[in-house]
Structure formats: structure tokens, C-alpha cells
Amino acid sequence: MTIKEIAKLANVSLGTVDRVIHKRGKVSKETEKKILDIIDKVNYTPNIYARGLVLNKQYRIKALLPEFRQGQYWEMPVKGMQNAATNLSQFGIQLEVLYFDQNSVTSFNSAAKQLLSYKPDGVILAPVINFEAVKLSKKLKDAQIPYVLIDSLIQNSEPLSFIGQDAFQSGRLAAKLLCTEINLKGSISIISIKNNENYNSTLQQRIEGFKDYIANSDFIDQISLNESHIHVGSPDMPMAIENAIGTKENVDGVFVPSSMIHHVAAYVDRYRQRFPNLKMIGNDLIPNNIRHLEKGTIHYLIGQRPENQGYYALSSFYKHLVLGQRVAEDIYLPLDIITQENLKYYNNNFQYNF
């Protein structure tokens, strides 16, 4: 059904239907109602080709993400976004990624300022620096620029959609796997490793989930837990790791709720004979972690499909801006359990629809 046919049905001209559809006014109440009724009845949807052709519009989406080096976590969402950008470029979706230093509020703010100056049609935001992200989200709201949150949520925000994971449940899952590996008894060390100073709700939730699982198990009495916090790059990191995994009495299991488990794995690997039965579980399929998974130092990795997160983030805008569809509000991606055996088809075989 086309506008022309609707016009014929309503005994009006094409232009009148057009004005009704686009709410341009200058149509009498009764004519408007008649046309709306017909549109409703025949279930009219605009022809995407014709619309795309005439609008010939470019949608500029800016992503604001933490800067990263090769092999670090944020490389993966970016990969997914760029993949989506390739697929969606023919629909006029343009992506540019702006980066900020996770440890520098100044850097975030200057990037945010730049971003706003572009007057983009949409923004993808990783609220790694929570407080500043809140401020930016307010500005975006004022400027009527839709934004998608990726990785974690922020308070009182009204994003077009949120794309991330259930971090609490991720922690519970890690606990379940690790406890099975160590046969439901022994000493477990939770090692929280970060490369920035920000409060990280994701890490926190994972740790809480981890503890929750054990606290609510029937083998809680057989497990002893201790928790340490380490900052990447600090000179006493080796010592901190040493302390965390035990100097005199060794621990049986290690849980690192971030993508940084490879630092512990590297240490364990170096002094292999001291930790013959240590089981380790961490998050994220980054190359350094994968290497240790293949070697057997790490036993499980929990993935959250960061590439898909990136892909969805951009395609949310495609749906919203190009197709004019409603977008799902919250997208929680599955928590993938990865071992040596199923690594292969997670590793480099990400296929995208489209």
C-alpha cells in the first residue's frame, strides 16, 4: 500500500496524505481522521527504499569509549561497532569513535565537549567514569540527542537502550564453575584487578554474585574466601599477587572479576610447580586470557559477547533512525562459558546477522 493508493481511497491528493503522515497540519480534522483510519486499516508502512532514496540522509553516530591498547577489552566492542558500521553504511549510518583516558576526568570532558560540538544524531556511551557520564547524559537529553549505554547503566538516565550483561549473575556463574572444579571445598581468592581508579559497578556486582552463590550453597562451611584489590601497573603488583594467591598456604581457586586475570595467570605460570592444582576463572576473551586458557592455566572464562554489544549498540540506531522502529530497552547478553573445548567457535568466528 502506497501513499498514492491511500490518497485515492480517501479521495484526497497525495499531498494531503503526506501532511497527515508527517503531522504538518493544514488538514481539516475530518479529513485527517478519515486518512488516519485508512492508514490504520490497511496497515500502511512507508516503503523504506523510497524513503531512503528521497531523504538520502546521513546519520552521524559518535561513540565515546575508553581508549585501549591492542588486546584489551574495549577493542572488542569497538570491533563489533565497526563491523556494524560497515554493514549499515549503505543505510547512511556513519560511526566515529572518540576515546578518553579512564583515569582522566579532563580527558573525558574534553572528548565529551568535542562530541557535543559535532551535534551527532546519536551517541554510544560507556559510562566508565560514572559521575561524568551522568552529566553528559543530561546534556544529551537537553540537546535531544538519543544515546545508547553500553557495558553498564547509569542512574536516572533515559537511554534509547542499554546493552550489557547481568554482572551479579556472572559472578554467581563463576562461583558455580569454580566450586565444581575445586570439588566444593577449599580456599578461594577473589582478586579484583583494575587499570583505573574509578568505582566499577560491574566488578563489584560480580564479586557480590560470587559471594552470594557460595553463601547460599550447602557447602559454605567447606569454603574459605579472601578478597584483594590490585592496581595494574603499580610497582608492588607482583607482591600483591603473591599475597593474594598465598605464600605459605596455597589457595585452591582464584576468581578475577575483570578481564585482567592474565596478570595472575602469568605469575602462576612462572612458578607452575608451586601451584599444581590451582583452578582459575575470569572474565572476557581477550588474547592474553585466551592464551592462558589454551595453556590450561585458566580453566574457564566467562564471556559476555562484547562484539555483539558493540554491534547491537549501533544497530539500535539503525532501527531507531532509519527504520523508525521501537528499540528494545534493555539488552542483556548471555553469559558464555568458555573452556578449551569450545573456545574455537567463540574466538574468531563471530558472525553477524545482516
Add this chain to the structure above:
Amino acid sequence: MTIKEIAKLANVSLGTVDRVIHKRGKVSKETEKKILDIIDKVNYTPNIYARGLVLNKQYRIKALLPEFRQGQYWEMPVKGMQNAATNLSQFGIQLEVLYFDQNSVTSFNSAAKQLLSYKPDGVILAPVINFEAVKLSKKLKDAQIPYVLIDSLIQNSEPLSFIGQDAFQSGRLAAKLLCTEINLKGSISIISIKNNENYNSTLQQRIEGFKDYIANSDFIDQISLNESHIHVGSPDMPMAIENAIGTKENVDGVFVPSSMIHHVAAYVDRYRQRFPNLKMIGNDLIPNNIRHLEKGTIHYLIGQRPENQGYYALSSFYKHLVLGQRVAEDIYLPLDIITQENLKYYNNNFQYNF
């Protein structure tokens, strides 16, 4: 860059460029070369909107799949396909699914005949009845109808793409998980359950993978294996299950390489006290299996994203027919490990790009 601009650059009319692009002939060699050079240089790609608008073409894709009842495996790929059909309908992709009885060659052939009579623009084929599928694939090739294979491959075929899983690796993964659960020692029963009489390469490969993992482990001596084959619906199924999981001495682990593990789980559940420590692992997130996973009767399920398989199958045709893109030949989907803890985000939260 548009055809018009290219025409201007080449100092010819729009129609001439059109003839060159569509190889309609009636253009002198030199003019053709000049135009091709320009097209190459400016990296011309046709505007998908304008093309779609003028062609206004409907692509009729027919899928030929095993019939199913609610809750059975094939429901899931179909769901994915129909989801894709909804998203792609605005691009002129139309899907109709034809069904056949897995136990009836006649049924397959009559459905295949019907399918061919439609002269579809593309076919999605589940080669569950292998021999007949081979014949159909030949006919499709002769008729120059592209087809996508889903679930399993067939010999000597040249599909547009294959979408499925690595069944051998799936079996290895199952073995790894089950062996960890039973603490690397004990008696394991492989129970192959089918609801048809066809040779099923997927099941076979999973079983081989399962055995391969144990055969190449260093605890092979601690494991005893036995294998049984059961046909769903046969009157002696309960007895067969009874025999498979042990009458006098119980087994420690059960592996069912199909989606039919719920039959065993139901049995185990009924006589729970007899199997206090039995660990079970199977395939596919169908409702019956999920229920037993939630209850704890089943410990792990291995998924292969059947909805995604269905989605990819149809979007392969979108890529091929609408966008004119090259399509990835083989798509192996990840082998997902599902437990009580990460079930939620696999269960009903499948999101699709687009």
C-alpha cells in the same frame, strides 16, 4: 557517486553507463572500457534504495524442514527464520516453511516436489533424510536455485552457505564437563535417543567426540563407558532407559547426544532416590530439557543457537539476493554451555541484530 555522475565523467549518456553495468551489450569496446575504468576508480556501488525502489522485487524463499510439535528442537530454527522474515520483509524477502515427516521418504519427496513447483528464489534445506536431500540438492543446482544447508552438511553439494555446529567438538565439550562433574572417574553411559530411523551424522559425531576426549585424557583408565541406542515411542523405551542407566550398579554420568535427554531425566526424576549422584549432560535448550536443568536433574546443556542458525539462513539470502554481497560459506555457531546460573539470558532473551 551515481550513474549520472559517471556518465558525465565518461561523456556519455546515462543509458550507456547502465548498459555497461548490466552487460546489456550495444556499447563499443572503448566506451565500455572507459566507463569500467571510471566505475573502478571512483569505487562505485549502486544505491540500494534506488535499486530496491525500481526493482520492487519479491524474493520467495522456501524452507524445507522436519515437522515438529511444540517444544521440539526444530521449533527453534523456525522461530529464528520467522524472526528474520519479519525484519527482512521490507526488503522483499518472503519466507514459507514446508514440512516433512522425518520417517517418511514419500513425505519428503512430495514436499520437495511442491517446493520445486514454486520455483523459489532460494531454498533452506535441513538434510535430515540425507539420501533424498542429496537428490534435491542436485535438482536445485540444475534449476540454478541457490540453497542454504542448515544443521548438517551433505556430500558433494555446493550450497550458498552451510550453517550449523561442530558436532565432534560438541561431544568433546560434553565429555569434559561430565568428567569434571564426576571427578574424572566412574561409569558413564552414552544414550543415543532418536525419534526417527535415519542415520544421523550429528549424533554420531557427538558420540565420537565424546569418546575421543576420554580416550585422549590421562584418566581414561578410571572411566568405564557403555553405549546404548533408544528409539522414542517404542514400547520398550522405559526398559531400555533402565538398562542404560544401570539396574544393579548405577552409572555416575549420562550423556545424551541429542535433544532427547529429557526422556532419561524424567525417568531419573521419578526414581530420584535411586540416583542421588547421577550427573547428566545433553544438548539443546528445549523446554523439556530446560525444566530438568532448572530442577537439577540435568547438569549441563550444550546449545548451538538454533534460532541464530535459522536467522542466519534467511539473512544469507538477504545478503546474496538483495545486497548482492558474497556470503560466508560455512558458519559454525558457538557451542554454548548452559547451567542453572546462566540459563536466564539464553532462554528467552535472544536478540537479533537488525
Add this chain to the structure above:
DNA sequence: TAAAATAGCGTGTACGTACCTTATTTTTAA
């Protein structure tokens, strides 16, 4: 009471492509 403003509606054009029709030039055959 005439002029100006406005409501309501229709018309025309452009987007880039595919394809059909017509015009011009070149080649061939008589």
C-alpha cells in the same frame, strides 16, 4: 468594502536506478 492573511488542499520535482523507446550513426548488401 477592499486588502491581507490563512486554512485547506493539490501539484511538481528530486532522489538513483532499471528498462523501454526513439534517434543517430555505422555497416552491410544489393
Add this chain to the structure above:
DNA sequence: TTAAAAATAAGGTACGTACACGCTATTTTA
């Protein structure tokens, strides 16, 4: 040499939509 045929090129139209603009009848203002 000329008419017919073939080859080549040009022109035009339609696809469905968005939007600028124009027209008429009515209402408001001066």
C-alpha cells in the same frame, strides 16, 4: 550508390516518498 539493417547512443518514464510551492476559498484586518 543507395537502401536496408545493424550497431550504438540518447532520452524518457516509473518506482514511492518528502518537501517546497502554488492555488482557491474563506476569514481576518485595515
